Amino acid sequence: SISITSLSRCISTLILAEHESGTIKPQTVSTVVAANSLGESSSISLLLAGSGSSLQEAASQAASCHPSVSEVLVADSDKFEYSLAEPWAKLVDFVRQQGDYSHILASSSSFGKNILPRVAALLDVSPITDVVKILGSDQFIRPIYAGNALCTVRYTGAGPCMLTIRSTSFPVTPITANSESKKATVSQIDLSNFEDDSVSKSRYVGRSTQDTERPDLGSARVVITGGRALKSVENFKMIEKLAEKLGGAVGATRAAVDAGYVPNDLQVGQTGKIVAPELYMAFGVSGAIQHLAGIKDSKVIVAVNKDADAPIFQVADYGLVGDLFEVIPELLEKLPEKK
Ligand SMILES: Cc1cc2nc3c(=O)[nH]c(=O)nc-3n(C[C@H](O)[C@H](O)[C@H](O)COP(=O)(O)OP(=O)(O)OC[C@H]3O[C@@H](n4cnc5c(N)ncnc54)[C@H](O)[C@@H]3O)c2cc1C
Structure with missing residues (x-):
């Protein structure tokens, strides 16, 4: 046998x-x-x-x-x-x-x-x-x-x-x-015998793309993220400016997206994009588990939050307890313009 x-x-x-x-x-x-x-x-x-x-x-x-x-x-x-x-x-x-x-x-x-x-x-x-x-x-x-x-x-x-x-x-x-x-x-592929008898419940309506020179969020080497603490569309532009200077992509928490500061394709986390950049910088982000689910594979995580007990500091490699409205303008001033 x-x-x-x-x-x-x-x-x-x-x-x-x-x-x-x-x-x-x-x-x-x-x-x-x-x-x-x-x-x-x-x-x-x-x-x-x-x-x-x-x-x-x-x-x-x-x-x-x-x-x-x-x-x-x-x-x-x-x-x-x-x-x-x-x-x-x-x-x-x-x-x-x-x-x-x-x-x-x-x-x-x-x-x-x-x-x-x-x-x-x-x-x-x-x-x-x-x-x-x-x-x-x-x-x-x-x-x-x-x-x-x-x-x-x-x-x-x-x-x-x-x-x-x-x-x-x-x-x-x-x-x-x-x-x-x-x-x-x-x-x-010879499609002459291909029969598509599926009843389509979806149909193509249109497509809109972001007109930006920034790298794609999902594969960017640098990601700069803003949270609810940014408080407005206008303030969120600081995050965009910082991303531009560092050649990175812009990310956002769900709270920032829900508040309408940025479109939802910038959301990072469990129900957003999963990112794994060399550098992830989070400004005014508390570090909820649903957000951390999307950033855990980042090589270096930098967090700026005014609450020293914010959970983001448990995963951050570098943490700064401070007010983002002071830290970001200072960073923007000190960083050279992107060539
Ligand atoms: C099923 C489900 C899925 C979810 N999916 C996602 C997801 O994919 N991505 C995601 O991000 N969230 C997701 N969430 C939401 C998540 O639970 C949190 O509510 C969200 O991440 C909080 O966003 P935030 O950190 O911007 O806001 P908050 O939690 O409100 O935190 C704001 C932080 O900013 C700090 N802060 C305030 N002012 C300043 C200042 N001037 N300077 C510096 N720091 C300041 C505060 O100390 C605080 O820590 C999900 C929730 C559920 C239930």
Whole structure:
């Protein structure tokens, strides 16, 4: 008799790729980095959908975005122009039927959070979200209780294992000149048999982007955050000026967003963006657990608060008990103008 103690399936990963203006987004490359931890002999395919020349530009860039990517699959159709979840989910199901994928991954961005659960529901699979560490092909670590505890999850389902990846936990290391020359194959998906019979409950209305030269909050190396203590839109401009001088992004607490000082895409925390910059500066931020959940992986945290007992000081590397209305103008005066 033969006893089979371990039967591990060959690891083959499909990654739902995000692109914009002909460029692959950094969080997709982080998801590729994460996929490399799933196990040896892992083949990685990127799935790009959209329409027109910017899609094709992104596809050719995706082919060399990371040496471990073996294949780029391109779905070119008007149906995918606005990344709506319903047609995207159908597309993933369509592609999955043609390739035997053991894992389907997306980043924990609004794109991934929108699409992957819908795919999971379609395939009757339980997705594992916000993965911060991969221990093997079926074991993952994810934060729970607003990041106050880490939970190890084992996937035991029969269908493909579906994960969303917290990109700040999988930084992209610079690619060497040698590996850069390795290019994946790019294939156009034949959509002639693709039937999208999904009843779309969402429709594209429009898009508004912030007209700013500041770096993207989710991947900035410096983040300057203001809290409720800023008290007004006008005062919040001090935070913006400081961010400009330091070449950083602007962040805000939920209290500051709710008070209308800044738009909600600047919110940092459990229900906002997760950031992991080299330098995080918090002005007039109390340090509620929901806020800390979004900043814990920052390398250096600096806090300015007039209350010496504010919880932010428990996580700060440098703390200054002081009035931000005195500290920020002094900082602005002493810091040189950004060249
Ligand atoms: C389900 C849920 C999800 C949430 N998600 C988020 C989230 O994603 N992000 C988030 O930020 N919050 C989130 N919150 C809200 C969170 O609990 C806090 O209410 C919020 O973070 C507080 O914001 P704040 O620190 O700006 O305000 P406050 O808690 O009011 O703190 C203001 C601080 O400013 C200090 N201060 C006042 N004046 C000055 C001054 N002149 N100079 C210096 N310091 C001064 C005060 O001492 C105080 O510590 C969430 C809450 C819930 C229930």
